[in-house]
Structures are given as structure tokens and as C-alpha cells.
Amino acid sequence: MANTLLIYGSLTGNTEGVAFKVQEILREKGKEIEVKNAIDCDLEDLTKPYTGFILASSTWDDGLPASDFNDFIERISSSKPSLAGKKIAILGCGDSNYVHFCGATTIIENLFVNEMGGQKVIETIHIDGYPDMEENQALIRDWAMKLADLID
Numbered sequence: 535m536a537n538t539l540l541i542y543g544s545l546t547g548n549t550e551g552v553a554f555k556v557q558e559i560l561r562e563k564g565k566e567i568e569v570k571n572a573i574d575c576d577l578e579d580l581t582k583p584y585t586g587f588i589l590a591s592s593t594w595d596d597g598l599p600a601s602d603f604n605d606f607i608e609r610i611s612s613s614k615p616s617l618a619g620k621k622i623a624i625l626g627c628g629d630s631n632y633v634h635f636c637g638a639t640t641i642i643e644n645l646f647v648n649e650m651g652g653q654k655v656i657e658t659i660h661i662d663g664y665p666d667m668e669e670n671q672a673l674i675r676d677w678a679m680k681l682a683d684l685i686d
């Protein structure tokens with residue numbers, strides 16, 4: 535079993551692409567992470583012995599996480615297991631033309647860090663526009679390289 539689980543929510547595939555890119559970069563640095571779409575995740579995934587979680591979602595609907603991630607949040611929000619001692623990294627895809635730029639990442643941080651007690655180990659990354667743009671690819675690479683030294 536990998537030490538870290540990356541859970542992503544994505545409607546048009548941008549965050550999904552970033553999730554697998556992050557997995558590839560971390561693998562180059564010797565870190566195996568498991569990647570799962572939020573649609574396939576529930577409470578059980580958070581209570582398995584992962585030592586960390588990477589939570590990734592785009593933002594839609596005036597600041598909400600992508601619907602697949604939002605449904606995952608609904609499935610866990612009645613029990614909210616403790617994430618004390620778990621390493622958390624958060625990633626968002628969005629568009630700065632919207633008022634709530636990457637608003638999903640704030641919702642995710644409030645729940646997984648502030649309420650469930652996970653330990654945020656790196657500044658959240660906000661990807662503005664198409665992830666394939668050169669500057670975004672560089673941003674993603676730098677972030678993932680840094681993250682590799684902070685997770686198990």
C-alpha cells in the first residue's frame with residue numbers, strides 16, 4: 535500500500551491530469567502515491583493507514599468543489615474522522631476571472647485541516663487556467679518536487 539493517497543475531483547479533466555502529473559513527479563523522487571477519483575472514495579479511505587493525503591479539486595458553482603469531490607465531502611461529513619498526525623497537501627485548479635478563485639481549496643482546508651485535524655505540510659497550490667500552460671507545468675513541478683521531501 536502507498537503511504538499517501540491523492541483524492542481528486544474534476545469535471546473536465548484538468549485536475550485529473552494534474553493529479554497524475556503529481557504522481558509521476560513524486561514517483562521520479564521515489565515516492566509512491568495512490569491516485570483515486572473522489573467519486574470512488576468514502577470514509578473508509580480516510581481511516582486506512584495512509585500517512586498523508588493530497589486533496590485536489592477544481593472550483594465550480596461560485597466557489598464550490600467539483601461535484602464529485604463535493605459528494606465525497608457529503609459522504610464523510612456526518613462522521614468526520616480525525617486526521618490528527620496525517621500529512622495534508624491541497625491543490626486547486628481554477629480561473630482567476632471568477633470571484634471565488636480556487637475557492638474549493640478553502641473549503642477543503644477548513645474541513646480536512648481545521649475540523650478534522652490534519653497537518654498541512656505545504657502551501658496550497660492554485661493553478662490558474664489550463665494546467666498544460668508552460669508556467670503552470672513549472673508551478674506543478676516545483677510544488678511536487680518540494681512536496682516529495684515532506685511526505686513519507
Ligand SMILES: Cc1cc2nc3c(=O)[nH]c(=O)nc-3n(C[C@H](O)[C@H](O)[C@H](O)COP(=O)(O)O)c2cc1C
Nearest residue numbers: 544545546547548549592593597628629632635636
Ligand atoms: C461555469 C463555470 C464555473 C466556474 N467557477 C469557478 C469558480 O468559481 N472559481 C474558480 O476558480 N474557477 C471556476 N471555474 C474554472 C474551473 O475551475 C477551471 O476551468 C478548472 O480548470 C476546471 O478543472 P476540472 O476540469 O478539473 O474540473 C469555472 C468554470 C466554469 C465553466
